[in-house]
Amino acid sequence: MVDRIGPQPRSGKVRIGPKKKIAFVCSGGATKAGAFHLGVALALQEQGFQFFGGPAMRDGKPREPGPMDISVYVGSSAGSIICTYLAAGYSIDNIFHSFMGHKPDPEAHYTPKFLPRLTYPQMFKMNGSWAKDQLRAMFRIRSVLGDALEGNWDSFLKFKWLKMTGLFSTSGIEQYLREDVLPFNRFQDYAADLYIVGTQLNHSRKIVFGKNHFKPPPHDPSCQYLSWVSVSQACAASTALTFIYEPYPIADSAGNTHHYIDGEIRETLSTHVGVDAGADLVIASHTHQPYHFSPELGSLTKHGLPAIVIQSIYLLIEQKINRHMHSKKTQKIALDAVSRYCKEAAVGEEHRRRILEILETELNVRPEVDTILIHPNPRDHRMFFNDHFTLSPEKMKEMAMSGFRAAIDALRKYDFSDRKERHAIGSAGVARTGGR
Numbered sequence: 001m002v003d004r005i006g007p008q009p010r011s012g013k014v015r016i017g018p019k020k021k022i023a024f025v026c027s028g029g030a031t032k033a034g035a036f037h038l039g040v041a042l043a044l045q046e047q048g049f050q051f052f053g054g055p056a057m058r059d060g061k062p063r064e065p066g067p068m069d070i071s072v073y074v075g076s077s078a079g080s081i082i083c084t085y086l087a088a089g090y091s092i093d094n095i096f097h098s099f100m101g102h103k104p105d106p107e108a109h110y111t112p113k114f115l116p117r118l119t120y121p122q123m124f125k126m127n128g129s130w131a132k133d134q135l136r137a138m139f140r141i142r143s144v145l146g147d148a149l150e151g152n153w154d155s156f157l158k159f160k161w162l163k164m165t166g167l168f169s170t171s172g173i174e175q176y177l178r179e180d181v182l183p184f185n186r187f188q189d190y191a192a193d194l195y196i197v198g199t200q201l202n203h204s205r206k207i208v209f210g211k212n213h214f215k216p217p218p219h220d221p222s223c224q225y226l227s228w229v230s231v232s233q234a235c236a237a238s239t240a241l242t243f244i245y246e247p248y249p250i251a252d253s254a255g256n257t258h259h260y261i262d263g264e265i266r267e268t269l270s271t272h273v274g275v276d277a278g279a280d281l282v283i284a285s286h287t288h289q290p291y292h293f294s295p296e297l298g299s300l301t302k303h304g305l306p307a308i309v310i311q312s313i314y315l316l317i318e319q320k321i322n323r324h325m326h327s328k329k330t331q332k333i334a335l336d337a338v339s340r341y342c343k344e345a346a347v348g349e350e351h352r353r354r355i356l357e358i359l360e361t362e363l364n365v366r367p368e369v370d371t372i373l374i375h376p377n378p379r380d381h382r383m384f385f386n387d388h389f390t391l392s393p394e395k396m397k398e399m400a401m402s403g404f405r406a407a408i409d410a411l412r413k414y415d416f417s418d419r420k421e422r423h424a425i426g427s428a429g430v431a432r433t434g435g436r
Contacts, residue, residue, distance in 0.1 A: 013415040019281040022070045023274025027286035028077025028264045030388040035396045037082045039403025040285040054089030056191045063191040074273045076197040076263035080238040087194035100393045116180040125172030166246030174236035185230045187211035196234035197263035206266045209234035238263035282371045288317040292378040331365040374410045
């Protein structure tokens with residue numbers, strides 16, 4: 001339910017009133033999604049939003065976000081890396097220069113430093129155990145194929161290469177973040193609330209790594225928050241896409257090793273994490289937009305199996321997202337209907353409020369929370385067909401521009417003037433006191 005303050009603008013835009021916290025939720029989708037999220041962040045910055053990041057303390061004093069500051073970051077898979085950059089205090093321009101492969105300007109000042117570029121060797125570090133297994137298997141492949149031709153398929157199915165856990169390891173990504181990117185490797189050392197979503201392999205459980213340890217949300221009792229894992233390890237766990245990467249192992253304080261895989265396996269957009277952290281405005285960015293038929297490109301059957309597989313995955317994810325958004329919208333409409341009925345039936349104000357509180361608790365809905373969903377335009381066919389794992393500066397720029405355009409189109413529907421006025425007043429106050 002949109003928090004409306006006073007009459008709506010004549011422009012027909014939805015007015016977003018004062019909010020306590022803003023969250024930025026970024027989905028997975030490899031470097032394709034990372035570039036798209038960067039474009040979305042550029043658009044948000046152009047619209048007056050700022051990204052709150054860096055150390056929790058400065059000059060011995062805790063830092064607090066302003067009314068236009070995004071201070072909660074929730075990332076899954078590739079989105080976890082973008083969120084980590086922002087929470088660590090890297091500016092949008094700094095991240096963009098890194099994506100484009102630019103060299104640092106010797107006369108420029110970068111905070112916390114110039115962001116090193118992620119490379120292919122870091123992104124695709126070979127799974128060492130799998131490589132050793134392949135060398136051993138090469139000496140047995142003729143006998144195994146011979147068994148298969150004779151009808152002994154059990155020998156073929158038990159062959160080592162079918163038991164691999166992934167071609168690559170995300171340990172290279174972990175090392176890149178730990179050694180080259182992060183000024184601190186604990187969630188607690190950052191001013192912003194950073195949350196990284198993973199999936200526990202040997203359990204039906206979603207894991208949320210972050211500085212705070214919340215209770216499992218009512219809508220998903222199997223969701224667990226962990227606060228003792230390092231940021232780099234959390235990102236390595238969240239980016240461990242099944243089939244491509246082996247599950248990422250993390251040992252707990254008791255010495256037990258748990259394996260984690262991609263953070264979007266159980267839930268695509270974990271917007272509830274932002275709400276759990278106190279956000280009442282959630283801006284969610286994702287790239288899982290299915291292809292819509294175009295006469296110029298024709299049917300996906302002309303583009304082969306990869307395009308069909310991607311379309312199938314995107315259709316499945318889109319359905320999950322739409323079902324979740326529709327459910328929340330329906331719940332808020334129902335709350336409004338009950339509220340109107342109570343007023344029409346002359347139910348006392350205290351009883352009306354109590355009835356609504358009970359419904360909000362039982363339905364796990366917070367009417368004051370607004371969600372803005374940003375995704376590629378269905379007609380943006382270049383975005384659909386772009387390579388998911390490219391590091392090409394030209395392609396990265398193209399996908400960032402796709403995110404920028406999509407975000408501008410989405411944000412045009414909303415009026416943030418109340419928040420901008422509060423931000424301007426706050427900035428003027430800081431200027432008058434000399435920034436103290």
